[in-house]
Amino acid sequence: MLVFDKIKDLKKCLTDKKKTGATIGFVPTMGALHQGHISLITISKAETDFTVCSIFVNPTQFNNQTDLTKYPRTPQKDIALLEEASCDVLYMPDVEDVYPKNDNRQFNFGYLDTILEGEHRPGHFNGVGQVVSILLAGIQPDKAYFGSKDYQQVMIVKELVKQLQLSTHIIACPILREPDGLAMSSRNTRLSGEERKIAAHIPVMMQKAIALIKEKDINAAKDYIKAETTMHPLMKLDYYEVCDANTLQPLKQYIPLQSTISLIAVFVGNVRLIDNWPV
Numbered sequence: 001m002l003v004f005d006k007i008k009d010l011k012k013c014l015t016d017k018k019k020t021g022a023t024i025g026f027v028p029t030m031g032a033l034h035q036g037h038i039s040l041i042t043i044s045k046a047e048t049d050f051t052v053c054s055i056f057v058n059p060t061q062f063n064n065q066t067d068l069t070k071y072p073r074t075p076q077k078d079i080a081l082l083e084e085a086s087c088d089v090l091y092m093p094d095v096e097d098v099y100p101k102n103d104n105r106q107f108n109f110g111y112l113d114t115i116l117e118g119e120h121r122p123g124h125f126n127g128v129g130q131v132v133s134i135l136l137a138g139i140q141p142d143k144a145y146f147g148s149k150d151y152q153q154v155m156i157v158k159e160l161v162k163q164l165q166l167s168t169h170i171i172a173c174p175i176l177r178e179p180d181g182l183a184m185s186s187r188n189t190r191l192s193g194e195e196r197k198i199a200a201h202i203p204v205m206m207q208k209a210i211a212l213i214k215e216k217d218i219n220a221a222k223d224y225i226k227a228e229t230t231m232h233p234l235m236k237l238d239y240y241e242v243c244d245a246n247t248l249q250p251l252k253q254y255i256p257l258q259s260t261i262s263l264i265a266v267f268v269g270n271v272r273l274i275d276n277w278p279v
């Protein structure tokens with residue numbers, strides 16, 4: 001695997017590659033890689049000729065400074081995992097290479113930025129817009145792969161690509177889970193043993209809530225999630241919402257043929273975890 005820390009060197013490599021007619025797949029990450037990230041590399045390798053992964057903890061998407069400083073960083077292990085997955089190129093820049101000058105751009109993602117993660121992490125999606133647009137402009141991949149664990153982020157990135165009229169296809173990939181159902185996340189490594197056990201309750205609650213939506217109604221599911229998270233002293237609910245899966249408009253009533261998604265953000269100790277399940 002080739003490793004670059006400068007976009008100008010990566011661009012030169014990719015220009016040569018593109019001249020051979022190779023298609024480029026791109027997997028942006030913030031590192032502390034796990035099998036969820038690797039599943040994106042695997043899909044990219046299956047669908048394109050040359051896969052580029054980036055590892056960059058993007059400061060502009062953190063609205064909480066502690067979250068940024070505590071974000072796990074495991075570069076040596078990441079490189080080993082990417083080598084094992086036969087990733088072709090890793091781009092691992094420092095902040096200056098991505099932001100040679102301050103990025104003051106303000107995106108307008110409209111409604112999408114006013115709900116759920118947008119509402120609870122002000123400025124987060126603007127930072128995502130900044131970094132993704134810079135990476136896509138530098139790499140110009142044919143396809144870029146994003147995990148559905150960050151369901152709203154995929155919608156934001158699709159909107160970004162539309163607004164900037166970029167030619168990259170955005171591909172949403174399935175969520176990889178631990179054997180007990182907890183969505184894989186770099187943040188899981190920050191959980192203590194006890195917190196990790198409590199976090200395993202998230203997928204259980206989400207499935208029980210889906211049953212309640214179908215058997216009773218959405219409010220019964222919301223009441224259940226509130227009660228369950230309040231009961232656990234180490235859990236604090238940020239939001240639980242049931243939405244139209246295509247627009248993310250919150251639903252009051254479940255309509256069986258309407259594609260529906262349930263989404264949660266919950267603190268376990270100091271670690272904020274997100275998950276989503278189709279209904």
Ligand code: AMP
Binds near residue numbers: 029030039149150174
């Ligand atoms: P992150 O490093 O957390 O920014 O994630 C980089 C990419 O990996 C994003 O597109 C995430 O949605 C995706 N990702 C993270 N966790 C998972 C998972 N458990 N399954 C599939 N994709 C994931």
